[in-house]
Amino acid sequence: MGENYQVGQNETRVQEFILLTFTGSLHLRIFIFPLFLIMYILAISGNLAIIILVLSNGRLHTVMYYLLCNLSFLEIWYTTTTIPKTLPVLLGRSQSISFTGCLLQMYFSYSFGCIEYFLLAIMAYDRYVAICHPLRYNTIMDISLSGKLAVSSWLGGFIILSAPAFLIARLSFCGPNVINHFLCSVDAWIVLSCSETHAIEMAIFLIAVFVIFSSFSVTLLSYIYIVSTILHISSTNSLQKAFSTCSSHFAVVVIWYGSTIFLFVKPSKSRSLETTKTVNILNIIVTPVLNPFIYTLRNKEVREAFRSSLHLK
Template identity: 45%
Template sequence: MLNGTSAPEFILLGFPELQEFRFLLFLTFLTIYLFTLLGNALIITISNVDVSLHIPMYFFLSNFSLLEICFTTVTVPRLLEDFLTGSHAISFQACIAQMYFFFFFGTTEFVLLATMAYDRYLAVCHPLQYPLLMDSRACACLALGSWLSGFLTPFLPIAFISQLPFNSSNQVNHFFCDTDPIIKLSTGNTFMADMMVFLVSAVIVLISFLLTVTSYALIVSTVCHIPSASGRRKTFSTCASHLLVVTIFYGTVIFMYLCPHSGQTSDMNKVVSVFYAIVTPMLNPIIYSLRNKDVKRALEKLLNQVKNKYLRHRGKASLL
């Protein structure tokens, strides 16, 4: 047995009170997952295919969509398997791996959201210098830095958690291996593990949040100095989609990880986790496509190209 644990696996309880609806839940989460994959894949495709979208804003958006696909894939396939088979067992190694990748992609998402806010700040507040400040090399470095920071950040807290002894209950009151419910199962001294998770989460969330808020405060200040109302609306509309995503993601995660847990039930934590880990990645393509004229235009152009290719192919087939 690894790490002094008497059980070779954990049991993810998931949603025990809803077991009679597990097939309905399976279909619901499968639909959400497929929509998330298709929606974010479509954002990536049109951002790379349409030449007019080869600008920093959509470069970061395609990175963000790829990140959303990875983030939701950490938890949903495993959850779907549990609903379908009724088996909730997960090995200690797989649990630690799931925890690491959830932390990895979550951290990357925070850093990338702050990077996207910085990009909008430069575009709005320094439009003349923007092409020089945010060239292709700067975009690549910022995106790589976001992914690298997410990759490195979880090592220390996950290392502390992996060394905890688990000698009693192995039932995890969650639908995936999150840090808090796993730490609660340990029979050893969890102070350092709790403190490390809280400190790392606080540093990542608060620093990225402050950078994002600062960027938007400067953007609002600049927009307020634009003389015409139409000019103010047009300028701020380029930031509206990103600001909405930031509000949803930060709000749920801050509630989950940085607020006191004394008044929160396990069921409430699971509901909030479902929202930010599963539902939010599905909403992002909707938010960016419905509120972004460039994305809608590029999508219409792509669909027309596919339609024309199909009609040409059909015409050639009929001639043969």
């Protein structure tokens, strides 16, 4: 693979990597290919449908659904950072990815992950205000504040990963350039690098702790107050309405946190890449597929808006 390296006076620099996707025969990868393709199509179409439904239905022009549109838009880009490249690789084609392309894929996928943590925390706070302070909701969570919070989430996710991306870009690769994964991840680069990676591992760990702890704290406190308020509601109808407004978001929170904490907290050489690949499937493919169905099936307003759109057609 001489073309994969650039030879300088004192060093050899990898110019591209080879993605192996999953270990096993070509027949196994061909079997996996349609599953990935179907889930990718479902993720894109499902989240796009949510965005179109919210934008086209006046009853859904509220802060809650504005934030949901942000989440759906994020999911589209989050899964698109990796799956279009993974599909041909599964068929044994275009297995190479440039150094820059791999770095960009890694940067955007981790940035989108951070943004999702922030958005879910904002959505939890929105539900807290709606349920615990209903009379002040329109004053506190107006479209201006929600817009600022959403923009801050997007900017924060991109900015916070800039420093580790710079450090990762400076890693040296003196040996193999084969990545035992279906995407470019920090784990894979750490395994292949011949540089000292302690600083990068520590930077990623600290960022993960900050992002997860801060977003989880807001989410947890919001739901503690929500549950406390719900338990004091005597009216059955009010209780059902309060539960309906936050159950979809809570389900998404559980799925997202369950599948990502493992990936963000400790990227190291000791972790099994096979295990990492399995968890990556959950948060990059499965979660974006499930989110639209969760919000559609568990949210009465979205179901009614969907039925209304179908009836108009």
